[in-house]
Amino acid sequence: MNSRIHIESDIVKKVSNGDTGAFTDLVNRLMKPAYFHALALMGNHEDAVEVSQETFIKVWNSRKRVDPDRPFYPWFYTILKRLCLNQHRGRSRKKEDVMSSLASWIEPEAEDGNPSDAVIEQEQKKMIEDSLSRLSMDDREIIVLKDLEGYSYKEIAEMIDIPIGTVMSRLYTARKRFKTEMEVAGYEHT
Template identity: 45%
Template sequence: MRADIHIDSDLLQQCRKGSSKAFRELVEQLKRPAYYHALSLTGHSDDAMDVSQEAFARAWQNMSSYNPSQPFYPWYYTILRRVALNHLRSRSRRREDIDNGQIDTMLTEAGGPGEDCQSVQYSNLVQQALMHLSIEDREILCLKDMHDHSYRELADIVGVPIGTVMSRLYAARQRFRQLMKESGYEHE
């Protein structure tokens, strides 16, 4: 899934002036990528919906603090990320309680009822490995490998230099590979 993070400047200007109609249009444009980014962070469908909706509400309340000379989505993503992290902290979930069946909508969107058993098993291994990674590792992996953001977009979204994105991504991929190996998956 690729998120188009470019938003029309006229629409943003209308939002900044308090147009709720314009903000509804903005939400409509961003609700899908926001949901999937929240799902990448939380791992739960219901939580992702709650987090993305709360982040939109906070963005609306704080539109006056948005700097129109900067891209909108990284500003919004910062809000989304904070809401997601606060949500995860407040829930204090134990790893055993994680519902590994939720993140699969991202991984197997193209799959159908006749999907190959090995593919389902692989998807389950991927889901389990992702949910055992730290939130930072899961975030960077999902933004790059599932949402197909460029390094520049990742740097803007996460708010770190490109070099840091590259090193974090490399380390996260190494940890992910190790978890996959420990769960019995051997990639050639």
């Protein structure tokens, strides 16, 4: 599994036994993937912070149920995603304007270029951001994991616990929907 999200079993064992030092180490190592995965699912900074921190709290509270002999991250990710779904449902119940809370959560890869390129880049970024925001959480998740975060099919399959073939099929469906959203937003294929 990717070194960004791989946690050795002895750390997991220590956490399971209530070792706060090991838990601190775990938080330090997984806070960035946790935050970015929550950001991919929720599409806004505040919820991503809330959900990623809450995930660590849930991990600590359920540490006795952890199996140190199995990869840690898929279990962690299941908790994270469940919390995202709960948060999302809560927001839908409150009928909050989802779009307004999804402002600016992606950015172009840093590149030196001329100002006119930068303007086009900004417009394109806005279009991509809006289109991704309109997708379902599952569609957004798979596109972000693959394209924005650069995980391989194998890593995604392990992370979200689905076969590699399903990763590809889900990507196809998600990209088709993304294409439709981009066209609605005014994107013209060249």
